[in-house]
Structure formats: structure tokens, C-alpha cells
Amino acid sequence: MTIAPPLADEVVEELVHVLGTEHVHTSKTARMARARVPAPFPVHRWADYVPDLVVTPVTTDEVAEIVRLANRYRIPLVPRDGGTGLTDGARPERRGIVVDVKRMNQIEEIDLDNRTCTVGVGINMLKLNEVLGVHGLIYPDNPASYPCSLVGGRIGTSGWSLVGARFGHSRDLVLSFDMVLPTGDVITVGDGGGRKVTKSSTGYQLKHLFMGHQGTLGIATRATLKLYPKPEAEFSPFWAFEDFDDAYRTLKHLSQAGIATFAGAVLFDEWKVAYLRRDDEAYIPQPGDVRSLVCAVAYGNEDEVRAGGKRLMRIARDNGARYLGDEISEGDWAARHDRYATPLHGRTRDGQVVPMSWHCEDSAISYTELPAVKDKWHAIAARLRERFDAFDDWGMFFYTSGDTGTDFLTEIDIGIWEQRLDDEMWSAWVEAKRDIAAVAVEHGGSISACHGACREGEVDLVPMELGGGYDVMLKVKRALDPNNIMNPGKYGLDRAYEGEVSAR
């Protein structure tokens, strides 16, 4: 449907009335800057994703006003936080209004007794931790995008925490938040009703429902977060292996050892090591017989880290691992933690270096399935590269999800030479993503462990993965967002409205 132009003027006037002229952005640059996220983007079709308007509210009331207005006029709304997600959650599919919440970055309260803080969702975790550090505290939610992603995006994504996983992921660390529903009503969701409660058995557990919805169920505005003592010590050993199988076995023993200070481990496969050796200037070269790597991280109180570290070293040694030394371990881990772990360039088949966008496909996979998934994913990447020189296989990482060592964030990094993308290559890429997702589902995993799964290609398989649960998703969406204004076009949720006649 379309909205008649006279009504559009009215919409702008009303928004200006709520927010002031300064925070209703209509310039081309303002709109184009909010059309994409770091995921591969069809640059030749940029104009398709440019919103009509951008608003930058600063209070929950303002957000609620915007949502009520959009609901009244049936205008698509796209919530946008850091714009650092990798599943296109913040990319407008139907133009409309982007609600950019970065100005909502206030720290409202630091509760030292109950170890919580309450913040606007536009705050970045690194900036928050600069303030918390003064009190000896840390908010440990720690994605690869730690220097730039924002708390609200972590809620909308139900994000993954790397080394922060010792204390859980975003779902565990966000205690409660204010949520503006698609009708403009505001609710507080948490574990039960109390803002600072970590476990409740009262009623339905709604917090999970409102995390990871990729902006399709409303806009979080204000969150209460769980804090921990800032660790005294960190231990981050790297080990080398001559083949993947030894590294894979060691990974299991390390992550299933029940060490309290263990925060996580990462396995690098043969492709990853080869890629780093070939193209990563920050990578400290290893002898040619090193084909796979494992690193682990432990942190916490110094005495406990020392004890846990000794046990980790013993387990690794017993499994034939070669310790790479303190310098490499500390240096490489620091580098890897501080970036998205890629040199941001790749090579054509004949070895020419070209600027490439990095993209990682991520799935949650059980330990026993990792080798099979690895082989199938590399085969998909190889077929893609065979057809088009603009794709490059940058190898795979396997991250522990928690301290159980039973399931893993499994990712394959693929370089894409975006300057060369055209419709044919884009279709091939979408097809490859669909194949990658199909392998994850086929092996009893989940399409995404951390990014979400609403991009072209993989999103087609979400109903297959979730089964009857997907039908419940449709019903929930229809019930909460009667006019389908909230980030429409994501997760195939349009089908919740099939057969209905437009309200206008």
C-alpha cells in the first residue's frame, strides 16, 4: 500500500512536534547512512534499502509516540542501534522510518549493592565499562563488535558473548528492559516483574521472547544489566597441532573439564590457519607443520586463574598440544579479541590481492557434528569460488558456547569482493547461504548461534528448523503487531497477515 503525499507531510509535522526538527532527518546522506549493516550488501541496489526518514529519539516516551504515530499511519518502522549486526536486522526492507536510538546512551544508575546498572540502550559496552571500571566492576557482554555495538542491538539480536561467556551471553546478562510494543504500549520485561531479579517462576518468561526478535516485536529503550567484579587476571594460552583431529579432541577435553574460571576456547581449522598464514600481517607465522590451533581463555581471581590455568595446560599437554609461548598467546589473543579476526582482504584464484568484505556464517552445532559440518561447508564455499572469483574461503572457527563443551558457535568466514557483485553473483551467494544453513539444520543444529537468521537465503529454512514453533511465532507477531509495522519483511513474518484486507 502507499500513503498519499499530503498525509506524509502530516507525519513529518507530527514527528517534528514530538522530537524537534533537529531529530527528524530527511537528508539523503542521513537516510543512506542507515540503509545497511556490515553484512555483505548489494551495493548496486543500495537505493532499494534507503529509508524515507530517520528519527533520533532520546526518551522512552518519544519512542512510544513515534510508534503510536507509525501504527496509526501504518508506516514501517526499523529499529536501529549500533547497526553492527550481521543478519540485516537494521536494514530497511520497505523504506519507512528508521528509529535510531544512539542518543539513548545515558547511565541512569549504578547499583553497587545489587550489582546492576540501568542504562539507555544506545550505550556501547566498552564505554560503559570505562565507567564501571572505576568501581571495580565489569559488564561482561563481549561480542567481536565490542568497541562499536550497543546494548539495544544486543537485546534485539540476543547476542553472543566471546570471552564474556564465562558469565553467559546477552540473554543472561540483561536482567530486564523497557519495551515499546508495536502499538506504542510500554512494558517492562525481565525475569518476573522486578527489574533486578535474575530468576523468577512467575508467569510466562517473556524476556526471551523479546530478545533476538531483530526488531520485529518492538523497540527496547532502557535496560538493567548484571555486573561482575572486574577480573584480576587473565590466562589465554594458544596451542598448535599438526592436524585438525588432534585439535578437535583437545578442544573437547579442555571445555568439558569443569574448570570454574574457564571462559571459552576457540578451534581454528586448517583453512583458517592457511588463510592467516597467507594474508594476515598480524598473525605470527607458525612452522609449516602447524595446521590447526586451539586457544583457551580463563579469567577471574588471580589464585583461581593460576590453578585453572595449570589444569588447562596439563590437559592440553596430555593431548599432544604444543604450547606456543606467552608472547604469542597474549599478543594473538589480544589482537583477535579486538577485531573481527580478518585482514579484510582476500585473493582471486590467481593470487591477486583484492579488498574483500568479510562475512561469517554462524551456526550452533553439537560437538559430535563439527567435523561433518566443516567438510560440507568448505565444499559449498569451494563450489562458490569455482564459479566466481569474487569469493574466497577464509576458514572456520569453532567457539565454545559455555562451560559445558557440548555445543559450539561454528563459523565459516567468506571473503566477498563487493565491488564486483552483480545480480548473478548475489544470487549465487544467497544460494550458498541457504545451503550452509541447510547443513546446520540437517545435523541437528541451529542456523544461527549469534547473528540471527533473517537474511536472504537462510531465512527460508527458519520454518523448517523451528517446526511448529514457527507457527507460534506467526501468531505472536500477529497478536502484538496487528498492522505489521515493526521491521516488516524480516523472518518471513509477512505470512502472519496473509489473506487479510488492509485496514486502510
Added chain:
Amino acid sequence: MADVPASAGPVPVTPAPDGDGNGHGGPAQTQEFIAEWRNAAYNCFSSGHKFCREVCPVTQVTRNDTWTPTAFHANVVAMEQGELTVEDVAADYVNCTQCGACELRCPNTLFTGDFYRFRTRTVDLVKAVRALAVDSGVHQPAWQRWNQLTDERTHEPVLGDAGVSQEHVRDWADGLHIPVGGQTILFVDCEAAFYRTSVPRAVAQILQHAGVDFGLMQEQWCCGGPAAEMGYVDQARRFAEHNLANWRAVGASRILVLDPHDYISFTEDYPKFFGADFDLEIVLVVELFAELIRDGRLTPSIPVRRSVTYHDPCRLNKRKGIWQEPREVLRAIPGLDFTDVDRVTQWSYCSGAGGGLGIEKPELTAAISDDRMDKAAALGVDTLVSACPWSERPLSVAGGKRDIDVVDIHEILAESLGIEVGGRQGT
């Protein structure tokens, strides 16, 4: 999609990009600009990670993604695609102090620079877009007037409508008996020469105290750097040509600089203008003073009872990697209670005064200075020491609200050397 109710429609508030911008078939300057910057722009666009955002002083106070280094690069890609023109983008590029923090935080600089022999150069990009805008006849009103007045008066109009002229450029040195000409010339930037005259007076008297011979220019003009920063490159070059000719005329071979902005002009812009012909030695006086202290030729001995922190000027710390020497100077001053904040943390600090921001958007400069002084206030200090005269004006305003003095490093060093500085710390 036909059956989807309610949500699917666009709001035709503003027309969608129509693809007929300057990117394809536009003016020659735009094409030339795109050819020069497209690869650098794609390197950022392909990364898209925005590690630069939270370190950017403008972002910190505006939280506006339109004015981030990421957007500044992406706009070039959009120009190439024919989606944006220089007219569309020019006003956005006002929102940058050219502090260089984003370049330091960029994964492309940090992790691929060695491989490509490439580093992200957002500051140069911003300067290039501003220059393209001016060349294309797209002016920002306050910048246009500022540069017009600078052109008329040979100095920046730092005192508004009054007092800035060739006739008065050496007034700050009254009573100091500094000769004109010589092998070593002290260059004094417009803000210090006319507004905060205590800074050049302190510098000159410290040099005299240490027995360093130096003179002033016969006819000093503005260094031209601010004009270059705002896009008025031809004017900047004319000013540079004048100053170089004036140095040559007195046989100067060494230029002493007290202002970080001049230091950038003389070590980056002038070599670009003149190539190998530019063979003068450029000396930053704070580095010289650190060396003189090390060599025992300056010995600060009078205690200065202040609780201070140091503000790393962006052009020294972020753009030139100069952070040690100012700290050496401060640590040599007895009586100071010095609470240091490390230089990397200070990548995200700024006064907001650079890059012409305060001329077009004084409210943003004030907000950035307020933010900086909040950080100083949290340390419980009574004084913030800077080494950049341009930063000291907005920081002093912000400091006044928090009861924190803003002192120049040369002023405080002079005090510890027993020098009665004189001059003004503003109007």
C-alpha cells in the same frame, strides 16, 4: 506482497535517490575526486565495522551516524554509484575536528596497513571533500566569511571584527626585544598572536632564558592551515608561498612552532605544496624544551602548587605521535600534583576546536569541550594543562563552569622558571 496489509508502503516524504547525481558524468572535479578516493572508500565500506565511532568526538556529543567516519567513506561509494552529489554531502563534512582518532582505531589501519602499504586517511578525505565543495561553489557561510576575512587581513579573525592585522601581529612581543629575521624564526599562530598572547610571550622568554637565538618574521601571515582544513586550498597555498618567501628573504633555515596546528601545516601541507624545495627544519618548541630540560639548559625550580592533568592535543598525540615530551616537561616542574591519563585513552578526548568546527558549529565545540572537562573534573584536579592555544579557548569556557583553570604548558613552564610572562590569556 500484495496481500500484506498496512505496512508495506513507503512514505514519499522525500524523493528516493534517482541516480542522476554527479557520480556518472558529473563535473570533472567530482570525477577526479572519486577516482582518487574510491579504493580507500571501498576499504572502509567493505569493512563497515565502525570501530571508529565511539572514539569520534563529534559522535560522542551528537550520536549522529550521518557524521561518522564510516558515513564519510560510504558517501564516496554512493557518489561513485551516482546516488549522491557533492551538494548533498558537503554540509555533513563540517562535523569533523580532523583529530585523527578514527584513523587510529580503524581495523584497516591496524591490521591490513602493512600488507597494502595503506592506512585509513579520514582527515585527508574530509579535507578533500571540503576542497571539492569549495571548488564546486558549495560554501558553508561561516567558513566562507572566515576565510574571506583571513584573506583580507592576512590573519584569521580570531578577535571578531577588531584588532587583527599585519600592523599588530607582533604586538604580543612588546618589551621582549626580539629581533626580526635570522636563521631561526619563531612562528606564532593567529590565536596565540592575537588572543592568548601569554603563550608566545612564555615561549619567547623561555627561549631567551635558555640562550636560544631566534627572531620574528618580517611579515608573518596566517600559516594557511585552517583555510586548507576548510577547503580553501588555493588560499592556503598563497599564504604558504608568502611565508616561505618571507623565510627565504631573511635567510631562515629553522622554524620554531608553538602551535600543533602550525606544526601540521609546516610538516604536511607545505611539503605537499613545495615538494623537495621545502628544506626548512621545523621544530616543535615543546619538544625542544623537553630536550633543553634533559640537557640541563632549562631547570624549572620554582614550585607550582597546582593539581593538574594534561590534555593531549589531538594534532600532537593522535596525528603526530607526540605525547612523551609534554609529560617530560610537566614531570620536571616541582610542586605539581600531576594526574596523568594515558595517551590511548585520550584518543577519544578532544577540545572540539579543530578543523573549523567551532566556526560553523560553536555549539558542538562547546559540547566537546564540556565533555573533556567533565573527564578532568572526575580526576579532582584544579588545572588542565594543554599544549595547543586553539584548544584553550573553548576548554577555558568549559573549565570556568567547573572551577578548573586551563593553562598552557609553556605558561606553566615559564612560571616554574621564574619568568613573569605578561600578556593575556584571552580577551
